[in-house]
Amino acid sequence: MKMLVIHQFFWAHYKAKIYTELQKVVDKHPNDELLVLQTALNEFTRAKIGSIDYSIHQYNVQVLFEDYYENTTIWQRTKKSIYWIRKFKPDVVNLPGYYEPAMNLVLFYCRMKGIKVIISADSTEGDNPNIWWREALKRFIVSRAQGFFCYGSKSAEYMYKLGMQPKHILVANNAVDNQKVETIYNEAVIERKTNKEIYQLKKYNFIYVGRLIEVKNLDNLFAAYKPLADSEWGLIILGDGSEEEKLKKYAADNHLDGIRFIAGQAWYDVPKILALGDVFILPSYSEPWGLVVNEAMACGMPVIVSNKCGSAYDLVIEDQNGYTFNPNDVKELTNIFNKFVNEPEKIAPFGRKSKEIIQRFSPEQVAQEMYDGFKKVVYDNQ
Template sequence: MRVLIVHNILWAHYKSLLFGRLAQQFGAEDTLLVIQLALTEGHRKGLGMPDATSVGYPFQVLHNGSLDELPLTQRISRLIKAAFAFRPDVVLLTGYYDPAQLLLGTLLKLRGCRVVLQNESTALDNPRTGWREQLKAAFIRRCDGIFCFGTRAADYMIQLGADPRRILVRNNAVVDNQLLAQTHAASLPQRQAQQTALGLKPRNLIYVGRLIDIKNLAALLNAFAAAHQTIPSDMADEWGLILLGEGDQKALLQAQAAQLGLAERVVFLPGCDWRDVPRYLALADVFVLPSLSEPWGLVVNEAMACGLPVLVSDRCGCAVDLVRDGQNGYTFAPDVPEQLPERLRQLLAASTDERDRMGRESVRLVAPFDPDRVGRAMYDALKQVSGR
């Protein structure tokens, strides 16, 4: 079996992890190649360039720079040339939003190659109307298999006309659960000292991600202020909020926190490499993702792998698959203003034992979204589609 994967950039740590675990399943009779369209993207340049030596699978990069600098015509010609030279039995496309991948999938299909699509999107991400939806639907109906991040992504594919029997993997959203959990556990003995050094409260909510409007962080600050006032003062004194990340909303959020009287309770920390995220999660007791829109939300996987209760907007794709209300945390509707402060109040007022129980349930619920399990499921599905 000859499998070709097409991905936009080399630097996407969770995709690299998954492709590596998939590669481990390949036997002597199999061949895998991952074509990366470029090394990085414009908005990632400030984070440095990826380390190609750490990639655990065979790959080819078509442009040694930013994807934004590669004209569409060159992207198409280079991709088709490289793919045709490889002669795959199965191609896994990771983005139907890319005209180059759509064209390649169509041409390979005409040559007898099986086409599998990986989908992260849901019907809730953006308005879903017009000719783009019709084009996607026509392409999706021709696919031989589909890998989805979760239930909502699968539902969206079915809505566009996919045969449910061709949705072969439904838990494609993975992080390195084991490494995250190990790093988190190793950081816990330094928790109190680190909290003191960073000016944190003994107990903390934490958000990890970009500080941008769609993440709904202004509502989180308002909700934290409201919830803080509804619990006993001795309990309220223990709680703070960590916002870990950078973005164009940072100054506005800092001003809002001061206006709400939360300047000493809300701590802004700079963004960090994903490997360091569990060290900061070790300083917190509850993870919050309040986004207005989120195809999935892999940071929720990370928090759950580290054993934290989670509070997640129901506009996040992961909410359906990973969050059980009252078991490992809660979901809330961002368009119902009273829900977020009430859910926060419940978590702030819960006992330590109750939050610990929720954290253990998080670990259990995220276990199926494990790279080893999913890598094996992907290999079996590709083998099935190839007919070999």
Template sequence: MRILIVHNILWAHYKSVVFQALQRLVDQRPDVTMLVLQIARNERSRAGLEVEVGTTAPTYAYDYDLLFDRYLEDVTLAERMQALLQKARKFRPDVIHLTGYYDPAQLLLLGWAKVQGIPVVMQNESTAVDHKRGSLKEYFKRFVFSQCAGFFCFGSQSAQYLIQLGVKPAKILLQKNAVDNATLRSVYEKSVSQRSDQQQALSLRQHNFIFVGRLIEFKNLPTLITAFAQAITQSAMAHQWGLVLLGDGVEKDSLQTQINALNLTDRVTLLSGRPWFRVPEILALSDVLVLPSRSEPWGLVVNEAMACSLPAIVSERCGCVPDLVHDGQNGFVFNPDQPTQLADQLKQVMDGLVDLKRMKNAAEQSVVPYSPEAVAQEMFDGFSKITT
């Protein structure tokens, strides 16, 4: 079996760790070969998260070709089409895995594979609620998906969306998403021993809620700040708690303005984004993750937090919720349009009305089945299923 995987950007470490785990499975089988085509190095929107010069980042070993050593936005459609077709013809795959339906170059490869009789597995991140849907676009998706032999989905909500579009359940081969749990946990454990000193150095509170991600509109951060402001006026233990926003983005200035207007400058801390493998250094200074997004196909930061034993308070519109967030056990689920609901959950945590230690243990256990090795095994099994 010859497996060809098309992926957009080499930077995506959470995919690289899965590809490495998949490569290890492939290497155990002399009759199986795998190649990953990485179209570009990174996206401009994530350029600030690239590794600083002189920093030692985790590396992942798997067979790949980097087609263009530049930003994805700088690679033309014609270049993508030519490179993908050329590489596919040379590799002669038995199965192809595509990143998504939205790239015309990958749709061209899908058409070529159909003519050649090569089955295609399509990745799907979308859910029915993460964006507004137009009927014409949905019709187009139905047609594209009807040409595919199988699907790798980001969770059960993603799978249900495909079923709504006419995909047979038997074609859904994977319903998980993973990050590098082991590396994240290792960095966290090294950092947590310095928690008090680092909190003091950054002027943080003894306990903290934390958001990690880009400071952009759909992350719904004004609602989080408003809810936090409301919660600290109601909690008897509010003096112990702060809020950390870790990331960069176009809303940074407006969020700072909101923080100033609510007199929260000594309670809400904005920290610049950092490479993913250094995020646990700040998670170690925190107690609970909050992800208030109005739209999120999955929300990998929840995996990252739970790998570091942090419970998560997560918007019901994040794709990971049905699979990973168990309300009242390893976190809470809330309506992102209701700051009062979120404020009440923050207050419960502040006032010790939940067993935070038990929630931390539950969070750590919840993410165990979402390991790179588990995802890779299901991918391998999926490839095998549609090629036999």
């Protein structure tokens, strides 16, 4: 069985770990072969989040364009992808989503050549406004595939609404390198007290990690934190983005001295900053999954996650390892903050529960599910 995976960005460290584990599974089967095509090195919006760590990509890989994704055209991406399909001659191709014109052209090429197709589906029904003609187009495209690798249960539910059946859902999981993240975090915790003094942090801290852009809903996060300004709790903001100056001005104008801004970090340094916080918060208006929730849980942190994030439905157990909330409801978020402000003794048991839950969301598990999915599509649909 020859498996070809097409992915957009070589930078994606979490995929590097999953594909590395998939390669290990494939290597156990002498008649199987894996090739991963990384379309481009990175995208503009993530250009500041660390350079590519080539050492973690331990799988058979070809980079189509040594450039930013936005500097490539639809025709270039289509042409290069088809070139490698013709060269590698796969039995099954895993495509990155159903929204990118070049990959849709590749999908139809594969169907024309009798090659099985699995689509990686990261979207959920609530990601974007569901205009009827767009939904009809999605149904047409996804109906051409034989299976789906979904980013969690909400993504799988959306595939059902687009006409797919449970048998088509081959993976409903998403993972980061739990072990690596935890190791870096544990090493950083040793210096936690000293580093908190360096950053002039409060006794306890909520922490957000991500880009500072509108969809992340940081305006409401700041408004929800505002009533807690005089408490022992601070708010750490780790990241860069177009909203940064506006957010800093809001914090200054409202005398929110407990908010600390830290510039965006490479992925392998993020756990070091997580070690400064106590409770993780992801307030996004829209998030297909939110892998930083996995990272926080691997570090043993309680999590507060918007119910518009796909991970909220798979990773958060209410009042056990965290809470979910409506991202438009500032008061609800303040009330959730107060659950920890009033009972900081919750932090430790909630964190232990997070570590327990996240063990089921590992790269090894995702890789095995992917391999089993490839096998099912190639052999069960003949």
